[in-house]
Amino acid sequence: MNDMQPAGVAPLKVDIAEKTFRSAEGVMIDVLRGLSFEVRQGEFACLLGPSGCGKTTTLRILLGLDRQFSGSYQLPEDGSNRVAAVFQEPVLLPWRTVEQNVRLALAPRLRDKDLDWLFDVLGLSAMRSLYPSELSLGLARRAALARAFATEPSVLFLDEPFASLDERTADRLRRLLATVWEARPTTVLMVTHNLREALLLADRIIVLTPRPAQVHGIFDVRLSRDLRDAPAVDDLLLDFHQRFPDTV
Incomplete structure (x- = not known):
């Protein structure tokens, strides 16, 4: 059964009991099972998990x-009721x-908005x-x-919007994203398998298990973003791996 509840003032709530695919060979594959989590309004959350675990399927x-x-x-609502997405390809x-x-x-009424x-x-x-x-790929993603x-x-x-970029360009775009988001906060759910990226950007990291995905645990990033330099992120990495030793 597919039941999308009406949007309200509540946070983003996800409760996916089951999602399966039928393979080309006709085999049923469990992708998501018992996946349940919330993202508070105005929070930047990351879905972190191994490749193929169902992160992008969840976003879809x-x-x-x-x-x-x-x-x-x-879905949350703050008066605009609008949903936006950024994928791996800029799609311009x-x-x-x-x-x-x-x-x-x-x-149409906002087409002349000051940008x-x-x-x-x-x-x-x-x-x-x-x-x-x-445009270069980096500029297209901007x-x-x-x-x-x-x-x-x-x-x-956000579905891995900085994938396939060199690390220097990707890091520059992550920091630009953080700057724009902090100036105009909105509820964000970002898919990534890059732990450093999640630690740099997120308020909370929702850690998923291998397929069929469910929530393995939550890692709160309590450090202010303006203090998340390379040494600080290294310390966060140590804390994360102490909590989730089997997560890459």
Whole structure:
């Protein structure tokens, strides 16, 4: 049964009893079973787990892209009722400029909204009139982040948005993401298998088991983001591995 409860003032609530796939050979594969967690309003949470455990499947369910599951979920609401997502691929329209791509995500009455601050903080001010083919992958992902934040969503889903980038570029984008989010907080659920990334960005890390995924435990990151330099993240790594010794 698929039951999406009405949105309310409650946090993001997930209670997926079962999600299965049928393989090409006709074998039923359990992906999620008994997956239950909450993300508080205005919280930045990360779903951390091994590759193939069902993290992206969970996001697809919450985005309404996969309705073949048993269980329920409830999305938060802060008055806007908007949901935004950033995927591994930027998914920009190639015949539109950066600015046009961002503004297309806005409601018609907001198409003339002032986006100067957002473009500036993401380092896109000089790129607004460029087309996606003229951008590096890192810049294209900045444009995808700008498009998501421009809508001022109630909840933002991120599916490994910095995957396949070199570490220097990825780290720069993580810090830009943190800057934009802290200026305009919204409820965030981000999928990652990069523990350092989760420790740098998250308020809480929801640790998943191998498939079929369920919650293995919760790791609260209580250190202020502006104090999460490399030595501090190393200390957090030690704390995490003491709590979850079998997690890579």
